[in-house]
Amino acid sequence: MAQQPLVSSNLPSRTARDPGAVPTIRLDGIHKTYDVGEIQVHALRGVSMEIYAGEFIAVMGASGSGKSTLMNILGCLDKPSRGHYYLDGRDVSGLTKDELAKIRSQKIGFVFQQFNLLSRTSALENVELPTIYAGVPIEERARLASEALNRVGLADRAGHFPSQLSGGQQQRVAIARALVNNPSLLLADEPTGNLDSRTSVEIMDILQNLNKQHGLTVVIVTHEPDIAQYAQRALEFRDGKMKKDVQIQNRSIASEILPTLPTLDEDDVDAVAGSVPIADARSSD
Ligand SMILES: Nc1ncnc2c1ncn2[C@@H]1O[C@H](COP(=O)(O)OP(=O)(O)O)[C@@H](O)[C@H]1O
Ligand SMILES: [Mg+2]
Numbered sequence: 001m002a003q004q005p006l007v008s009s010n011l012p013s014r015t016a017r018d019p020g021a022v023p024t025i026r027l028d029g030i031h032k033t034y035d036v037g038e039i040q041v042h043a044l045r046g047v048s049m050e051i052y053a054g055e056f057i058a059v060m061g062a063s064g065s066g067k068s069t070l071m072n073i074l075g076c077l078d079k080p081s082r083g084h085y086y087l088d089g090r091d092v093s094g095l096t097k098d099e100l101a102k103i104r105s106q107k108i109g110f111v112f113q114q115f116n117l118l119s120r121t122s123a124l125e126n127v128e129l130p131t132i133y134a135g136v137p138i139e140e141r142a143r144l145a146s147e148a149l150n151r152v153g154l155a156d157r158a159g160h161f162p163s164q165l166s167g168g169q170q171q172r173v174a175i176a177r178a179l180v181n182n183p184s185l186l187l188a189d190e191p192t193g194n195l196d197s198r199t200s201v202e203i204m205d206i207l208q209n210l211n212k213q214h215g216l217t218v219v220i221v222t223h224e225p226d227i228a229q230y231a232q233r234a235l236e237f238r239d240g241k242m243k244k245d246v247q248i249q250n251r252s253i254a255s256e257i258l259p260t261l262p263t264l265d266e267d268d269v270d271a272v273a274g275s276v277p278i279a280d281a282r283s284s285d
Pocket of ligand 2: 068
């Protein structure tokens with residue numbers, strides 16, 4: 001029998017949902033153990049949850065609580081040691097690496113704290129990369145990548161290299177890259193962790209739009225309560241277990257908050273872009 005999520009019985013009824021709808025994500029008793037030499041690290045200790053299409057979820061918890069391990073499993077980048085992961089109703093826990101990679105390229109976009117862009121590659125080419133793995137014909141790739149850049153408001157930066165872009169712009173390129181294969185699930189592990197507060201709200205604005213206008217299911221990791229406030233539902237992790245599952249009250253709407261925040265002027269943006277150390281900018285390739 002499926003294990004009951006810890007506190008789901010306390011939840012108010014959520015958004016209208018077809019009775020019997022298949023969750024986008026269902027975890028049933030997920031464990032993840034890393035072998036480090038002689039020692040076993042229990043990163044996840046029996047996690048069960050359901051996430052439905054169109055939800056916007058914030059995963060919270062202290063450093064080391066298992067958030068990234070969870071995201072890597074949700075994103076089919078890693079496999080659980082025990083338990084089952086049903087993605088759109090299909091048990092993917094036992095699939096091979098190649099099978100997982102295929103599912104990933106069809107259904108999932110992933111965004112990282114460090115952006116993970118290739119440094120000697122233009123924004124457009126960075127965004128095109130996943131289309132190559134997905135087998136999109138060569139003549140289609142640039143068009144799809146341009147459309148994705150357009151969705152994050154960066155069409156005019158297509159030819160720029162990461163080092164010529166601010167941190168916020170780099171993260172938008174990374175979001176475009178995550179969107180280019182038209183996934184139904186967007187996962188972002190601390191997407192605002194390296195960004196100043198206004199830029200963080202700009203990123204949340206993009207994610208809220210994608211969730212609202214395009215029905216994308218969004219799961220982000222953050223340890224900042226004011227960022228979690230942009231989600232609809234928060235899951236809190238401690239020591240590899242999910243300790244809380246709550247609906248967000250008084251959700252923040254980024255498009256309403258942005259006009260109240262001071263903007264950086266162009267000089268500041270250039271200073272930010274220019275300050276990216278070469279070593280950092282190249283660390284991803
Ligand atoms: N690849 C790995 N090898 C060994 N231990 C790991 C690995 N990844 C994570 N861990 C350990 O698993 C636990 C959870 O880590 P992680 O999921 O990264 O937490 P969080 O993202 O919440 O900071 C930590 O104790 C961490 O040191
Ligand atoms: Mg982490």
